[in-house]
Amino acid sequence: MRDFALELEQRKQAGLYRTRRLISGPQQPSLVANGKSLLSFCSNDYLGLANHPANIDALHAALPDTGLGGAASHLICGHHDAHHQLEQRLEEFTGRSAALLFSTGYMANMGVISALAGRGDTIFSDRLNHASIIDGCILSRARVRRYAHGDVAALEAMLAETTGHKLVVTDGVFSMDGDVAPLAELARVCQAHDALLVVDDAHGLGVLGPQGRGSVAEMGLSEADVPVLIGTLGKAVGTSGAFVAGPALLMDYLVQKARTYIYTTAMPPALALATCASIDLIERDEVRREHVLGLVSRFRKEASAQGYALMHSHTPIQPIMIGDNHAALALSQALENRGLLVSAIRPPTVPVGEARLRVTFSAAHTQENLDCLLNALSECRHLVQNTEVAI
Numbered sequence: 001m002r003d004f005a006l007e008l009e010q011r012k013q014a015g016l017y018r019t020r021r022l023i024s025g026p027q028q029p030s031l032v033a034n035g036k037s038l039l040s041f042c043s044n045d046y047l048g049l050a051n052h053p054a055n056i057d058a059l060h061a062a063l064p065d066t067g068l069g070g071a072a073s074h075l076i077c078g079h080h081d082a083h084h085q086l087e088q089r090l091e092e093f094t095g096r097s098a099a100l101l102f103s104t105g106y107m108a109n110m111g112v113i114s115a116l117a118g119r120g121d122t123i124f125s126d127r128l129n130h131a132s133i134i135d136g137c138i139l140s141r142a143r144v145r146r147y148a149h150g151d152v153a154a155l156e157a158m159l160a161e162t163t164g165h166k167l168v169v170t171d172g173v174f175s176m177d178g179d180v181a182p183l184a185e186l187a188r189v190c191q192a193h194d195a196l197l198v199v200d201d202a203h204g205l206g207v208l209g210p211q212g213r214g215s216v217a218e219m220g221l222s223e224a225d226v227p228v229l230i231g232t233l234g235k236a237v238g239t240s241g242a243f244v245a246g247p248a249l250l251m252d253y254l255v256q257k258a259r260t261y262i263y264t265t266a267m268p269p270a271l272a273l274a275t276c277a278s279i280d281l282i283e284r285d286e287v288r289r290e291h292v293l294g295l296v297s298r299f300r301k302e303a304s305a306q307g308y309a310l311m312h313s314h315t316p317i318q319p320i321m322i323g324d325n326h327a328a329l330a331l332s333q334a335l336e337n338r339g340l341l342v343s344a345i346r347p348p349t350v351p352v353g354e355a356r357l358r359v360t361f362s363a364a365h366t367q368e369n370l371d372c373l374l375n376a377l378s379e380c381r382h383l384v385q386n387t388e389v390a391i
Contacts, residue, residue: 015325015355016346026051029364031341038341039372041359046207046316047288048364049238049278058277062270070266074101075255078266086272087243093213093279094231096223096245100254101272103264105202105232106132108242110139111260112230113169115253116196117142121165124155124195126181128174131349133200137169149174152185159193166193172201172215173208176350176358178313180204180215187225198228206236207316212282212289223247237282239275241267288363292316295361295370302374306381316361319345321354322384328355331383338376 011017024032027050031040049055062082072078083101090099102108113136117123121142125133128149137144145162147155159166168190170181183199190197204215216226223229223246233241244254254261282288299318304310309321322328328344335342335357346355359373 015329021341029362029369033341038336038339039369040341041361041365041373042341042343043360043362044203044235045238045362045364046203046236046292046360047212047238047282047285048362049206049236049281051364052238052278052281054281055238055274055278059270059274062273066269066273068268068270070268072266073262073264074266075262080266080269080272082269082272083266086276089276089279090231090243090245093283094229094245095213095217096229096247098248098251099243099245100251100258100261101267102242102244102258102261103267104240105200105230105234105242106135107260107264108230108232108244109133109200110136111258112198112228112244112254113137113167114139114141114259115257116140116198116228116250117165117167121167122162124158124166124168126150126170126174128177129169129171130175130200130202133169133171142167150179150182152182152189155186156189156193159189159195166195167198168195169198169200171203172199173203173315173317175203175317176319176345176356177311178203178315178317178319179311180208180218180315183216183219183221183226187221191225196228197226198230199226200230202230202232202235202242203315203317205231206282207289207292211284211286212236233275233278237275237278239271239278241271241275292361292363292365295365295367298367299359299361299370299374303377306374306378308377308381308384311356318359318361320357320359320384322356323353325355327384328357331357331380334380334383335376338379340373340376342373 021033027045029040066082070078087099109132117140119141123137123142123144125137125146127146145158173180201214206212208215209217228246230244233239311319325346332342332344342357342359345358
């Protein structure tokens with residue numbers, strides 16, 4: 001039998017052991033973790049909507065009419081008119097012809113990719129794509145070719161030498177680096193080489209682009225340029241679930257073929273209506289986006305002045321590159337000792353030798369919150385040896 005205890009001990013020795021924190025109360029910058037009050041800079045609640053009173057009120061108001069649970073899959077008796085309303089709202093919000101709800105972002109990527117490619121086909125995947133994309137590629141049983149991160153020339157060379165059905169998949173905003181994919185160039189080469197482009201904009205929707213419509217919209221790209229757009233609702237939108245949007249024909253195809261859509265229970269209908277309310281907030285509240293991006297700009301200026309190595313990102317995801325696993329854990333713990341929660345991200349989530357602190361900002365953070373973070377980083381600067389700043 002495999003020695004599971006030994007493997008766990010080896011992970012501890014390598015600085016790769018992971019533990020869960022017990023969070024009490026709502027998700028917000030000031031939270032309680034393991035009974036300790038901390039100021040969090042590691043949530044994906046980029047717009048501060050996970051605890052927004054209007055969204056909570058919308059959920060409460062919907063419950064008497066919809067009940068609590070989804071109770072069945074969409075194809076049995078679980079497709080509520082609340083789900084239909086949210087799909088229509090997402091079509092409008094993303095500028096797509098149709099949309100389809102999934103229960104989680106992981107399930108959306110797994111289901112969409114494995115449905116749109118199969119044996120005999122070829123998938124081209126950015127090397128830094130999220131684990132859900134990687135697993136979707138594996139599940140498809142298609143041939144998978146990985147191209148260097150953001151390297152459109154390398155991708156185009158691969159596409160040119162490949163025949164048959166081709167699918168290119170990328171994150172819009174990369175979750176651990178915070179940078180944005182070269183979407184316009186990717187769209188160009190996909191059209192030139194008859195490849196279907198799939199973009200997962202989980203970390204761009206709500207924050208980037210006009211009215212928060214995401215990284216694809218920020219680049220001015222249409223459904224013709226990016227036929228398949230995937231997004232999650234549990235990050236900037238502040239609720240839960242996910243969706244895919246694109247041509248009506250492809251959405252119908254996914255209803256027939258996407259196993260993670262067909263064989264799972266629909267999200268609670270009341271949550272779908274609360275999500276509609278949250279999207280309404282996103283569209284009209286430009287101040288939230290301006291505030292969170294203003295925090296990002298100030299952080300980049302002042303943290304880099306302290307000598308921290310920042311990565312190329314203009315999004316709320318602001319990683320501090322450390323390198324060594326133990327050093328990243330030590331800095332994270334030192335910040336926690338000062339009342340700040342900033343997660344250390346280590347392999348296999350990121351490449352070996354690229355451990356980092358993933359600082360994320362929310363519109364719910366204040367300038368005073370940022371002061372606390374910057375002051376603590378200054379006090380802990382001696383724990384990090386690397387002084388090269390990559391901005």
